[in-house]
């Protein structure tokens with residue numbers, strides 16, 4: 001099981017969610033990923049996609065500098 | 077100082093030419109030298125393939141001999157690199173020749189891999205190689221009506237292509253008088269019609285106005301050619317009569333084989349453009365092959381090359397780099413056959429696209445020719 005970090009801060013295009021989708025494709029089931037994002041939209045659109053596809057949301061928090069840390073697990 | 081450039085595409089060529097012009101004196105006196113290794117004698121203007129797919133250009137118009145684009149004094153060899161020995165500052169080429177360096181710049185680009193999605197390659201058309209763009213045009217001009225579905229893989233180069241292709245096909249079909257027999261069905265991986273929020277805000281009403289239907293949060297999983305449908309990771313199915321793909325991409329195999337980056341994407345520092353990791357201090361990465369979370373586009377390669385050329389020149393002259401890359405990207409967006417707009421953004425500032433017009437389209441058509449001056453580092 002591996003744990004990865006995808007730093008998508010300041011990414012408007014392709015943007016945090018597309019970075020996450022690209023990376024999840026090459027991960028193995030059970031691997032986890034932490035997405036760093038400065039886009040407030042990620043806190044809503046990442047969970048929406050994760051739920052729709054059937055992966056697992058672990059947690060979401062915003063640090064003191066405003067960066068969102070969104071942790072997910074590949075479930076299938 | 078020996079500077080070795082790997083890749084004679086957009087990033088490598090612009091970098092080498094800009095650097096050569098800045099260090100003319102040092103090159104004359106033998107204090108510095110630039111060598112470029114590429115996989116081809118040709119330099120291809122890939123953005124032109126969009127026009128090939130629409131029958132408005134042919135592939136030969138988009139090619140120049142690479143050597144003719146380079147500043148004098150740059151040594152050029154067509155001899156693809158097979159081994160990177162970054163700890164020992166040398167590479168080994170297909171011919172067996174070894175090239176040593178003090179600074180290496182890698183800009184080997186990316187490649188479409190439709191074969192990574194079951195059924196996609198056999199059942200779809202795309203404009204990501206010259207041959208495929210010609211085939212695209214043939215199938216589009218044979219199309220007599222039905223549903224044209226657009227499907228988008230991740231990651232892909234040129235983020236504007238999904239929209240540009242859809243708008244261009246709409247105008248093509250309209251000109252052929254087939255609009256009332258054709259349904260356009262656009263799909264996109266995230267919850268809006270484009271990754272850039274402001275571009276999506278502009279494009280969705282354009283789609284509505286043109287009668288183009290769309291489905292978001294659609295990531296293709298496989299194509300069932302027998303039943304002519306695309307199945308998504310999200311559990312949806314979309315029928316098609318003609319399937320237009322923006323295939324997923326990878327970096328070059330040689331990057332993966334040498335362990336420089338998973339899927340051919342090299343971990344790159346977003347400001348200095350150095351390769352991350354132990355041997356990265358004299359390794360600069362440009363263009364599509366970086367793993368940076370920004371668009372894989374020629375303009376990205378261009379702006380990165382400008383930063384890198386200034387920094388390498390400064391390193392040669394004063395012993396240290398002078399500036400950071402700010403994430404700048406500039407993309408034209410063709411909004412049909414005769415209108416266009418553009419998106420310019422960086423790590424801090426999102427784009428604010430304007431309504432498309434004929435003047436921006438005319439400028440893009442002019443840029444398609446001016447590109448050759450840009451590759452020479454003149455523009």
Ligand SMILES: Cc1cc2nc3c(=O)[nH]c(=O)nc-3n(C[C@H](O)[C@H](O)[C@H](O)COP(=O)(O)OP(=O)(O)OC[C@H]3O[C@@H](n4cnc5c(N)ncnc54)[C@H](O)[C@@H]3O)c2cc1C
Pocket residue numbers: 082083084085086087088113114115116121122123124125126155156157158183184185186203204205233234237328330362363364365372373374375376377406407408
């Ligand atoms: C249809 C289409 C439309 C596009 N439209 C636009 C647009 O409108 N605007 C925009 O900004 N961008 C656009 N792009 C994207 C743009 O073309 C690329 O992002 C750009 O070419 C990337 O530059 P690069 O230097 O990273 O790679 P490339 O330009 O692809 O160059 C890679 C080079 O590396 C060489 N190479 C490969 N392997 C080796 C090896 N082992 N050893 C040595 N050399 C090697 C190749 O021969 C080539 O010369 C478009 C692309 C396509 C396909």
